[in-house]
Amino acid sequence: MINDILKKIEQYNTIVILRHQNPDPDAIGSQAGLSAILQEVFPQKKFYITGTDLSVLDWIGKMQDIPDELYKDSLVIAVDTANARRIDNNGAYKNAKEIIKIDHHPNVDPFGDINWVDASFSSCAEMIFSFTEAIQGFQLTKTIAEKLYAGIIGDTVRFLNGETSYRTLLTSAKLAKTGIDISKISLQEDEMSLQVAHLEAYILNHLKITDSGFGYIVIRKDILEDFNLDDGEIDHVVPLIGRINKVNNWIVVSEKDLNRFRINLRSKCIPINGVAEEYGGGGHPLASGTYVDSIDKVKDLISDMDKLNQQKHQ
Known part of the structure; x- marks a missing residue:
């Protein structure tokens, strides 16, 4: 080839x-x-x-x-x-x-x-x-x-x-x-700016973890703007949630533009690329991404990720 x-x-x-x-x-x-x-x-x-x-x-x-x-x-x-x-x-x-x-x-x-x-x-x-x-x-x-x-x-x-x-x-x-x-x-x-460090602190303080071990954070546009990040810097925070031992898979949702949500999906062992594909994205079994255009779709994706974990543990 x-x-x-x-x-x-x-x-x-x-x-x-x-x-x-x-x-x-x-x-x-x-x-x-x-x-x-x-x-x-x-x-x-x-x-x-x-x-x-x-x-x-x-x-x-x-x-x-x-x-x-x-x-x-x-x-x-x-x-x-x-x-x-x-x-x-x-x-x-x-x-x-x-x-x-x-x-x-x-x-x-x-x-x-x-x-x-x-x-x-x-x-x-x-x-x-x-x-x-x-x-x-x-x-x-x-x-x-x-x-x-x-x-x-x-x-x-x-x-x-x-x-x-x-x-x-x-x-x-x-x-x-x-x-x-x-x-x-x-x-x-590995280096991060002070703004990214503040964002990591925000995520740890506002992170939600379900009983199934699914972790998620939704960062709306007004909150994201407060951190004054350079383009690309939000990617630094995506692995953070996976360091928590109770988390099996997780997403980071960021709204850079009004009602346009970027979603990074990650997992330690459960394939999640199928969920990403259902919402118009894709990627690797353990690392995928997509965009959605409403908070309702974000909520649906959160629900689907949580159900994926629940099915794995049944």
Whole structure:
């Protein structure tokens, strides 16, 4: 599959690499890492990474602004994106000649002309590392290794989740062998602003936990605005609830825009991606997300998550 992708890239002079909305370290690490790899292999070609720029993740890779007309004769590669509607783009990518999808989520939407999808990988960054080993004579640089390592520890939550495998650890060791500062990268991902610290305190004070072990917090727009968060910072608080031993699965609901609720779903062992899909989202069995457009739908989703736990314990 990697050879097929490389042959396709050979046919184009302009390649645009995209990823999903509300990017995390894996999305940007995969995007920026792949661009750096391909630029080494094809120095005569032009590679662009673009999407909403998040200042909190600029240290992994900073986005570029490109005109819509550039897509017309280009090849688009979408990484870490399960379905086309989640691509972080205004739709201009649809004018590209061809699209390649590289992803580690369940393949519910094979929107690419070439689809390299493998849910056995812990992260898309772990998949991207495969490029470096498939290209004869390729020398992995520290710059590339830093981006991919950031992506891997981001999606595995520093090797805590169930997708972490022997291959994940072996890949991480090979990246560390380049001499990257793994402690610095981990600390940078773990670091939070004072605003996020205040939000974590709010969540712990207002968190609801049902008898079944389902934890949830709904943060309405007026409350969220009080914390003055930068884009992307709310993602820091999502793992917090899972550290409580009585919690089996949980959601964090945030209303950034009026009556548009972003819902992060997480679980320790019970698959929750089916619930996310019922509400128009998706993701991994233990880590998924969706958006809903009313507080009533939020309440319905809360009820469904609680019932899921109850059924598990019957």
